[in-house]
Amino acid sequence: MNGAQSLIQTLVDSGVDVCFTNPGTSEMHFVAALDEVPGMRCVLCLFEGVVSGAALGYAAMRGSPAATLLHLGPGLGNAVANLHNAKKAHLPVVNIVGDHATYHLEYDAPLTSDIAGIAAPVSHWVHRSASSSAIAGDAAEAVREAGNSRIATLILPADVSWGDNPDGPAQPLSASLPVAAPAARIDAAARLLGNGKRTVILAGGRELSAQQGELLGRIAAVSGARLMSETFTARVRRGAGSVRIDKLPYLAEFAIEELKSVEQLILVGCPAPVSFFAYPGVPSLLAPDGCEVFSLAGPEEDVESTLQALVMQLGAADAEPERYPLQRGTPPSGALDANSVAQALACHLPEDAIVVDEGITSGMACYPATATAPAHDWLSEAGGSIGYGLPVAVGAAIACPQRKVICLEGDGSAMYTVQSLWTMAREQLDIVVVLFNNRKYSILELEFARTGARGGRPGPKAASVLDLGAPDLDFTALAQGMGVPASVAETAEAFSEQLRDALAAPGPHLIDARIPALELG
Structure with a gap:
């Protein structure tokens, strides 16, 4: 050997x-x-x-x-x-x-x-x-x-x-198991939750599972704390029947507004929230001045066991959390835009699907729209480096071949790892790619305005490096050239029908959703 x-x-x-x-x-x-x-x-x-x-x-x-x-x-x-x-x-x-x-x-x-x-x-x-x-x-x-x-x-x-290895394979080694937070930390969290101050429990990190959500919901029910997830939790179990957990907004100004009256911030599995980038006149730390920030459990600790201990400490085992109901909504009609894509996704999302989110600006409406869709997992890019969505969908589909994977993908970020489509076809993976095609790096146009560069308005040279037209990218040709069936949707009705049909069929499919670019004020 x-x-x-x-x-x-x-x-x-x-x-x-x-x-x-x-x-x-x-x-x-x-x-x-x-x-x-x-x-x-x-x-x-x-x-x-x-x-x-x-x-x-x-x-x-x-x-x-x-x-x-x-x-x-x-x-x-x-x-x-x-x-x-x-x-x-x-x-x-x-x-x-x-x-x-x-x-x-x-x-x-x-x-x-x-x-x-x-x-x-x-x-x-x-x-x-x-x-x-x-x-x-x-x-x-x-x-x-x-x-x-x-x-x-x-x-x-x-x-x-x-070279020859006369000893052959080695025996597997046992990895160290994560441990719960120490009792002193759980006691301290219980005291904070009982002092009557305005409190947010912010959860996230590697995973926010259904069981973690249940435990957090019971804690919130007896303490009055508000539950929130960090903006980019790697994996969240959500949808109908899950505990209501609000997502911290991506834009720093909106996140600061959400947290402005919070007196205590308890962290579960994630660090204290910070602005994704620095902006002139905008604080880097999102919690307000004077807010006490307390870390109950870090991302490498046993979050579930920690929350179980806190539930017992608070006597919350029988508390009933606030949950999302099942509300599918109706298929959209009229013009196709980011909101009608989100409406169609909420209407057609299958039970126990996996949604991989790199929709960037165009995908922002999809997360709130699907809160009451059938239960599903939502994967987000915690590191912010684009070119995430298509390959992550490949890995998720191989890990869970019995589940439908929906990849929400921006046109600009798709081109970083567009080769993923070939692997989807070769392995016949059960993935539907929703390609938000607005022919722009819309997120960069937004960030250009927010940073205040050149007064927030790009000149012609700057605008040209934020634009993906001339020539337009033909994603149906790209997909078909790599073996993935593809279709174009230019109306809400067409997109809804194509999404429904793609979700009902096995194997990969790409929908080129032609939507308008984000309008900046």
Whole structure:
């Protein structure tokens, strides 16, 4: 058994049986080992940003890591944006990064690079395997280090991969389990909730599950606290029957207004809220001056057990939370815009769907519109690096093949990882892509105005770099060219019908929703 074979067998034995990959020469022995070692599903992606984004989506839905296989430093560099998103979301990934043979490094061949240096900002653990006999143990350690919330990067020199490993695969290692917040912190939270001050409980981080929502709802019912989720929680269980939890607005001015009268802010699974960017005259911290900010549980602690203990402390076990009712609404008619897309989504969303949200400005209406739709999971990009939606949909669909995935995608951000469509077609993934096509970087037009640059009004040169026209992007041709059936919707009725039909059919489909650009005052 060579090093690559022992590596793959160790990964499979450790529960990592999906690998998203874009390999090169240094990884060919790993590729060859796929035919020798059973149990590993390898998914080819045509760009490394798709590889890392798919691993993110898989981890979000499974709660455990997939592997990535990347080609040297440049391949890892291409994957960094979505590894950044995964790290900010506290999601686990095991990166296997091929490198030159150990004896070849001294010659500084064209692809020689500082892989460890590239990996460090987007990894919690980075290790270079020194020998073929060590690689299996290193792989087991990488899986343990990834756990359920971390990124581990293992560098695999080519000669370590092809060399003989007489010891074979390594035994899986047990990862450390998250623990609940200490009793003193739970006691302190109970005192805050009982002092009569205006209080918001802000929850988020890696996941806001149905059970966490139930516990938060009981706490709110007996304490009078308002429940809110942070703007970009990686995964939220929501919809009809779920506990009412308001989402903190993205725009800093709106978030500040929502929180202006809050005297106490209790954090569950997330940090204190800050403005996404700095703006002239706008505070970076969103909580008002004088507000007491208290962290009950961090993102790597056992949030559910912590909330269970707080429920018991407050005597809230039998309290009944405020819930969202089931209200589907009616199909939209008339002009197609962001609001009618949201209305159609709320009307047709299937039970237990997975919604991946990178709709940017055009998708903002979809979240509130679907609060009373059938229960579903909503995935958001915690790290803010675009090119998230399409590959995350790939990973989510592979993690949960029995569930429908809907990807809300902006036209500008789609072009960062548009190669995802090919993988959707190749794997016949059950994904409907709603492509908001307004032919602009509307979010950047909005941000241009909010930063006050040039008085908030771009001149002709500035406007040209925020515009996606001349030529217009033909997303139906792009999708069909990569094997994904596609259609164009220019009215609300057409979009609603196309969405209904796409959700009823298996396999991937893209709807090019032609909507007007955001109107700036």
